[in-house]
Amino acid sequence: MTETTADFHPLSDAVQPVFDTVRARSPHEPEFHQAVHEVLHSIGSVLEKRPEYVDNGVLERLVEPERQVMFRVPWVDDSGKLQVNRGYRVQFSSVLGPYKGGLRFHPSVNLSIIKFLGFEQIFKNALTGQGIGGGKGGSDFDPHGRSDAEVMRFCQSFMNELWHHIGEHTDVPAGDIGVGGREIGYLFGMYRKLTNQHVSGILTGKGIGWGGAQVRTEATGYGAVFFVQEMLAVHGETLEGKRVAVSGSGNVAIYAIEKVTQLGGRAVTASDSSGYVVDDAGIDLGLLRQIKEVERGRIVEYANRRPGARFVERGNVWEVPADIAVPAATQNELSAESAQALIANGVRAVAEGANMPCVPEAVEAFQQAGVLFAPGKAANAGGVATSALEMSQNSARQRWSFADSENRLREIMGDIHDATFRAAERYGTPGDYVAGANIVGFERVADAMIAQGVI
Numbered sequence: 001m002t003e004t005t006a007d008f009h010p011l012s013d014a015v016q017p018v019f020d021t022v023r024a025r026s027p028h029e030p031e032f033h034q035a036v037h038e039v040l041h042s043i044g045s046v047l048e049k050r051p052e053y054v055d056n057g058v059l060e061r062l063v064e065p066e067r068q069v070m071f072r073v074p075w076v077d078d079s080g081k082l083q084v085n086r087g088y089r090v091q092f093s094s095v096l097g098p099y100k101g102g103l104r105f106h107p108s109v110n111l112s113i114i115k116f117l118g119f120e121q122i123f124k125n126a127l128t129g130q131g132i133g134g135g136k137g138g139s140d141f142d143p144h145g146r147s148d149a150e151v152m153r154f155c156q157s158f159m160n161e162l163w164h165h166i167g168e169h170t171d172v173p174a175g176d177i178g179v180g181g182r183e184i185g186y187l188f189g190m191y192r193k194l195t196n197q198h199v200s201g202i203l204t205g206k207g208i209g210w211g212g213a214q215v216r217t218e219a220t221g222y223g224a225v226f227f228v229q230e231m232l233a234v235h236g237e238t239l240e241g242k243r244v245a246v247s248g249s250g251n252v253a254i255y256a257i258e259k260v261t262q263l264g265g266r267a268v269t270a271s272d273s274s275g276y277v278v279d280d281a282g283i284d285l286g287l288l289r290q291i292k293e294v295e296r297g298r299i300v301e302y303a304n305r306r307p308g309a310r311f312v313e314r315g316n317v318w319e320v321p322a323d324i325a326v327p328a329a330t331q332n333e334l335s336a337e338s339a340q341a342l343i344a345n346g347v348r349a350v351a352e353g354a355n356m357p358c359v360p361e362a363v364e365a366f367q368q369a370g371v372l373f374a375p376g377k378a379a380n381a382g383g384v385a386t387s388a389l390e391m392s393q394n395s396a397r398q399r400w401s402f403a404d405s406e407n408r409l410r411e412i413m414g415d416i417h418d419a420t421f422r423a424a425e426r427y428g429t430p431g432d433y434v435a436g437a438n439i440v441g442f443e444r445v446a447d448a449m450i451a452q453g454v455i
C-alpha cells in the first residue's frame with residue numbers, strides 16, 4: 001500500500017515532546033507514529049482547556065502499551081515442512097474494561113501495525129460506550145492458499161501461547177484481516193482444550209451455535225453504512241439512489257455492500273489485492289459471497305461470471321466515479337491522488353470501514369473540499385461494539401434476536417455520530433468528525449486514567 005510521509009505537521013507545544021519521544025523510543029514504526037500524530041493533533045485544543053490532562057501525564061502513559069507480547073508460532077505445513085511465524089498481542093489500555101480488539105493474520109503484520117491498530121482501538125472502544133479497553137494482535141502468517149488443515153494447525157499453535165495472556169475479564173480477541181469465523185473456531189477449540197473450560201466470553205465472532213451473537217458478522221459493514229446515513233441526515237440527504245464505491249471484498253466490504261443495497265443505494269465496486277471490479281448494475285451480493293466466503297477465490301472471478309461487470313487488474317478503485325466511498329481493505333490504501341480523483345468526480349461522503357485506510361493528506365483534502373468524512377474509529381466501531389454485545393450475552397447466558405441486535409447496533413452508531421458531531425462543534429471545528437472522535441474517545445479514557453491514579 002501507499003507509503004506515508006515521514007514528515008508530520010508540527011504539533012502544539014503541549015504535545016510535540018510526547019510525539020518526539022514516541023518516535024525516538026519506537027523508531028521504524030511509521031504506522032504507529034501516524035496514528036499517534038492524528039490523535040495528538042486533534043486534542044491540542046482540549047489540553048488548553050483541561051490542563052489536568054497534561055499535569056497527570058495522561059499522554060505519556062497512553063502512548064506506551066500496558067503490555068506487549070511477541071512469540072514464536074511453529075507449525076508444520078501439508079508437505080511436512082516446519083514453518084515459523086511471529087505472533088503478537090499488544091495490550092494497550094485496560095482503563096475502561098478488558099483489552100478488546102481483533103487478531104490480524106497477514107504477511108505484512110509487524111509490531112508497528114499491531115501498535116497502530118491497538119492504539120486506535122483504545123479510542124474506538126471508548127466511543128462505543130461499552131466498557132472495553134484497547135488491544136490488538138495477530139501474526140505475519142498468510143492464510144491465502146493454505147488448506148483448512150494448515151490454518152487449523154497454525155491457529156492451534158498460535159493459541160498454544162496466546163491462552164496464557166487472555167481471559168474473559170482480561171483480554172478478549174476477535175477477528176480482523178485474515179481472521180474470520182473459521183479461524184475463530186479453531187482458536188476457540190484450542191483454548192477450550194488447553195484450559196478444560198468452555199468460557200464463551202474468551203473470544204468474540206464465534207459461530208451462532210456455540211456462543212456467537214447475531215449480527216456480529218455483519219456489524220462492521222452495517223455500522224459504517226449507518227454512520228454514513230447519520231452524516232447525510234444532518235444535511236437532509238439519504239442513501240437512496242447514491243452510487244457507492246467500496247474497496248476490499250472481505251468481511252467489512254461484503255456487509256457494507258449489503259446494507260447500502262438494503263437502504264436503496266447502489267454499490268458498484270469491490271476489490272482485493274489483485275485489482276478491482278466495477279458493476280454499474282450494482283454488485284450481486286450472492287455471487288460475491290459465493291466467490292469470497294465459500295470458494296475463497298479471487299475478485300477476477302466476479303467479472304468472469306457476471307455479465308456487464310469488468311475487472312481492472314492492479315487498478316485504483318478510487319478512479320471509479322461515486323457519490324460515497326467506503327474504503328474497507330487496509331491501512332493507507334487511499335492516497336492523496338485518489339482523494340483528488342474522488343473529489344473531482346463529486347464524492348459527497350467518505351466513511352472508513354477499514355482502520356486508517358486514508359493517508360493524512362487524503363483526509364485533509366476531503367475536509368478542505370467539504371466532503372463528509374468519517375474516520376475509522378467512529379465509522380467502523382460497530383464491529384467491536386457488537387463484540388461487546390456478544391460478551392454481554394455470553395455472561396448473561398442470553399441470546400438476542402437478529403432484529404434486536406441490529407436495532408442496538410443502529411442506536412450505538414447514532415450515539416457515536418451525535419457525540420462526535422457535538423464534540424467537534426464544542427471545540428470550534430464543526431463537521432470535523434476526526435477531531436470529534438479523537439476528542440470524545442480521549443476524554444473518556446483520560447478521565448478514567450486520572451480517577452484510577454498512576455498505575
Ligand code: NDP
Nearest residue numbers: 176177178220248249250251252272273329330354355383
Ligand atoms: P478480510 O480479511 O475479511 O478482508 C480484507 C480485504 O482487504 C480482502 O479483500 C483483502 O484482499 C483486502 N486487503 C487486505 N490487505 C490488503 C492489502 N495489503 N492490499 C490490498 N488489499 C488488501 O478483513 P476485514 O474485512 O475484516 O477487514 C478489513 C479492514 O477493516 C481492516 O482494516 C480491518 O482492520 C478493518 N476492521 C475490521 C473489523 C471486523 O470486524 N472484521 C472491525 C473494524 C475494522 P486479499 O484477499 O487479496 O488480501
Ligand code: 2IT
Nearest residue numbers: 101102174175176384387
Ligand atoms: O478493528 C476492529 O475494531 C476489529 N477488528 C474488531 C475488534 C473486535 O474485538 O471485535
